[in-house]
Amino acid sequence: MELNDLKYRVTAFVDGELTNEISKLELLQLIESNPELQAEFELQRFTKLITKNKCTFKPTPDSVKRRIIKQISPEENSFLRLFPNSKKFLSKPALAVSGVFAIIAILLFLIINKYSEKNDFNFAAEQNGPNNIFIQASTNFDNIIHGKLAPQILTDNPGNIKSFFEQNGVKYSTLVPQMENWKIIGAVVSEGAGEKFAHHVYSNKDGKLVYVFQVAKFYINKCQAAKLSNHLLNYLEAGNCYVSEAKGYVTLMKKMESNICTVVSNSSRNEIENLFCSK
Amino acid sequence: MFPLILAVIKSQNELYKEFEREALPHMDALYNFALRMTGDSDDANDLVQDTYLKAFRFFDKFERGTNCKAWLFRILKNTFINNYRKTNKEPDKVDYDEVENFYENVKPFSSDSAHLEKEIYDNLLDDEISRAISSLPDDFKTVIILSDIEGFTYDEIADFVDCPVGTVRSRLHRARKMLFAKLYKYASDKGYVKD
Structure with a gap:
């Protein structure tokens, strides 16, 4: 076998694409005995490794994600997709009048249908069980409001909060952003299924609270204490912000860097969306 | 209705x-x-x-x-x-002979390869590695990204680039050598490795 052919086989070996077990063994022996093949093996292996580990990875801009979802979401454009030639149709006056009646009938139908069918984005209804992070966040916020859960550290310094998380066993990287008109109050580290999780709280001058529970995406549904419905997880993974309102609180979920963050607040929905969804 | x-x-x-x-x-x-x-x-x-x-x-x-x-x-x-x-623009035309000459001049890994690897790995910035990949001809860049970053199999890459699996393998082989040459040059220019 020619040396060049052997070198190509070394590449396939590095990529785990050498399927023939015998030639794999033979190749290993050749790599060990031939310095040129050994150098080839090292170069291929190293270049693959450095590309995989050190190549920069940028998330899709939120604006692009939102634009795409807006254009394909059935809630946004059911009518246009059902009737792609509607513009041409309505440009003819004789058809326009009957067209308008038809549109009204269809819209009425869609409205009725919308209320009778399950809301596509009503992910809150899918979340259940004490280990679900959406449920945990709501319960924790309820406990904070009623004075049953107090911060373990009181500080308005984000650096101190992050150090507190690290020192108390939170293994993932945490985000403690500073937000205009909101002051950090303190933080809590909770434990579940042998893992530690980060929580922190903000307040504003009106006494409203924002509570943030962040869990590394890696833990979701892998750790028993951090469950979330796959449907909602996929929705967040796609860069969406999910917001729901219940019991006078706003709950917002968003993937921020590599964490899934659940935010609960008794402030207005608009304000919470502006704080967390616009970033 | x-x-x-x-x-x-x-x-x-x-x-x-x-x-x-x-x-x-x-x-x-x-x-x-x-x-x-x-x-x-x-x-x-x-x-x-x-x-x-x-x-x-x-x-x-x-x-x-x-x-x-x-x-x-x-x-x-x-x-x-x-x-x-x-x-x-038109796709980059790859002159394979030129590539061959280019990477044949690369200093091969030798007995101190572990040291050389460490110097390059530790010192080169992520952006420099991304830039080196981006500067590869399209054919080479594509196979490197699909294989090493996206984890596609040779079959999937072959389907993507409309080439036989053997071509994917040889192209990947050359692409990595060319990329290594560029990384080595960056590291050498910055004094991280000695010629």
């Missing part, structure tokens, strides 16, 4: 839900590939958006159980060739 409309809307909703589950999670991978292929964030934004709109339109044609990510990448490639490369 109403039951018919109801059925169409329901099937559209189900299709969207499936698309949301199968296709949307790959958006970041597509965006990064688009960014590397176009070299421009605005073009990458448009390319990803066009790809997803096209993919959604033809999602009923997607063969269930096959690799959705690979399917999306193929749509992106075709969109790139049809809409972007045409208006921007």
Whole structure:
């Protein structure tokens, strides 16, 4: 076998694409005995490794994600997709009048249908069980409001909060952003299924609270204490912000860097969306 | 008519839900590939958006159980060739002899290769590595990204680049040597490794 052919086989070996077990063994022996093949093996292996580990990875801009979802979401454009030639149709006056009646009938139908069918984005209804992070966040916020859960550290310094998380066993990287008109109050580290999780709280001058529970995406549904419905997880993974309102609180979920963050607040929905969804 | 409309809307909703589950999670991978292929964030934004709109339109044609990510990448490639490369530039023509000469001059790994590896790995910045990949000819850049970053198999890459598996293997082999030469040169220029 020619040396060049052997070198190509070394590449396939590095990529785990050498399927023939015998030639794999033979190749290993050749790599060990031939310095040129050994150098080839090292170069291929190293270049693959450095590309995989050190190549920069940028998330899709939120604006692009939102634009795409807006254009394909059935809630946004059911009518246009059902009737792609509607513009041409309505440009003819004789058809326009009957067209308008038809549109009204269809819209009425869609409205009725919308209320009778399950809301596509009503992910809150899918979340259940004490280990679900959406449920945990709501319960924790309820406990904070009623004075049953107090911060373990009181500080308005984000650096101190992050150090507190690290020192108390939170293994993932945490985000403690500073937000205009909101002051950090303190933080809590909770434990579940042998893992530690980060929580922190903000307040504003009106006494409203924002509570943030962040869990590394890696833990979701892998750790028993951090469950979330796959449907909602996929929705967040796609860069969406999910917001729901219940019991006078706003709950917002968003993937921020590599964490899934659940935010609960008794402030207005608009304000919470502006704080967390616009970033 | 109403039951018919109801059925169409329901099937559209189900299709969207499936698309949301199968296709949307790959958006970041597509965006990064688009960014590397176009070299421009605005073009990458448009390319990803066009790809997803096209993919959604033809999602009923997607063969269930096959690799959705690979399917999306193929749509992106075709969109790139049809809409972007045409208006921007012709693809890089790879002179394989020149590549051969280029990487034959690379200092081979020797007995101190572990030390050399460490120097390059520890000192080169992530951006420098990304820049080195971006500067590779399109054919080489594509196979490196698909194999080493996106984790596609040789079969999937062959399907993507319309080449036999053997060509993918040899192209990948050369691409890595060329990339290594560039990384070595960066490291050498910055004094991280001694010639």
